[in-house]
Amino acid sequence: MKDSPFTICVIEDNEWYNKLLVHTILLNPDYIVKTYLDAASFLKDLNEVPNVVTLDVRLPDSNGKDLLTKIKSFHPSIEVIIISEQDDVQTAVDLLQSGAYDYIVKEKDIRGRLHNTLDKIRNKNKLIQKINVLEKELINKYDLGKTLLGSSSALKECIKKIEKTLENNITVVITGETGTGKEVVAKAIHYNSVRQKKNFVPVNVAAIPSELLESELFGHEKGSFTGAVSRRIGKFEEADQGTLFLDEIGEMDIALQAKILRVLQEKEVVRIGSNTPVKVDVRILTATHRNLKEEVKNGKFREDLFYRLMGFPIDLPPLRSRGQDVLILAKHFIDCFCKENKMELKLLSEEAKTKLLGYNYPGNIRELKSVIEYAIVISNEKEIKSEDISFVSDELHPENISGDLTLRQYELKIVETYLKKYNNDVKVVAEKLDMGLATIYRMIKELNKPE
């Protein structure tokens, strides 16, 4: 990233000191200096928004504090260094509290101090610039059109729902099978919402032991329990003005659910070991693969919390119901993997496409991604062949059975698939397929017969 020009305005009514400051600052050739003898002439140029202003406390037409206030209210990012004859602590404190970056007394040689301060401001500005670029990239990365790929009606319906959640702070519950992209959707909601510039804080409830989760979410004070060696801010505070994503909310301990409910109602958290509530403004997004309504019925999820969270439900469709989206996603994963690994871009053969479409993806998009990455690596040619596609599960997709098999062979394959799925429990398979036990045994015998 190229450095942008760094402009410093010197406001000093003493011509001699003004010249000395300009000379001192220009010892760094990267700096551009503009100079003024009074406040009025500087204010005419204020809309040029310099990076830094060095300001004398006493000017013929203004005092330092008034001018500082005007500068800061015009553009808070302009840093002001007060350079004063007065070695007065109270004045310095007042001006620093009013937003001055530093207070330098006019001593014989202020060169070191002044350059040190300017360098610090410049480095800070560079960091801010980098953060801004990264923020833009992040927001761009989670643009809805780029995040949620596909053209199926199931996905379009889902995007329509997501769009409804962007202009408000409604609590969203994202449900869907594993691998359907619940966290991706949560990020997309956050980075397309009005809170996009604030923190997105994800917490996987299932991944944190329940005894640690409370401290993780609410934070703790030093010494509040064994091991609390310092104060720690919890995820709710970290997400203040942003979004907190509670993944696998259905796994949360019922006792902790009551505390979450309190935070949602009161909009404040109390760190463990503290009595002082801290106000928080957090948007809550949750996700679960469980049916929370069922969990409520079974007494595993608090009904009051369920209704509190159930602001706007978004159910993500399984990949098997998204038709041709499989191929759109497959192409996207090929592009990403080849780019990341600096490989020549590969294409999918027609047979490979047919094979991909004929599978039911119990692991959904996450599984498709793994299948594609494996196929790219295993494939020796520019085109990914059908034999390069390998599924972990051999489950048949009943709507897309392909290949030249007889009906009997399909029946055998279905039984074989179910036996694998239910750990060779013949009784369960018979029940699931509504077939007699004897029939299943006969088919097993047939399956075991050498070809």
Added chain:
Amino acid sequence: MKKYKIDALKEQCGYDPAFFNEMLDTFIVSTEKGVEGMEEALLKHDNSALAYYAHKIVSPCRHIEADNLVLLLKELENKSASEKMLPEEMNELVKKIRSESEELKEELKKEYL
């Protein structure tokens, strides 16, 4: 004994004789303007203007270690700001500043310009 020490200024000017001379010229001009401002303020009995001009020129004087002049300027600045000085005392002090600044100016001109 000299009324100033110039080494720090030479160093700050990067031992560049042209810039050093420019700074001395500016010092003489801006100090003169400041003293004139004080004399005018004295005629108008404007204490805050007196304090302002004394404050304005004291930093350059401190830079070249013109200690006598710095002491007089600080006295004028403090007393005129607190209004604890009789008009005749103030008149006397401004005269002293004029005289000290003239002597300093002559010494500088003689040696460097």
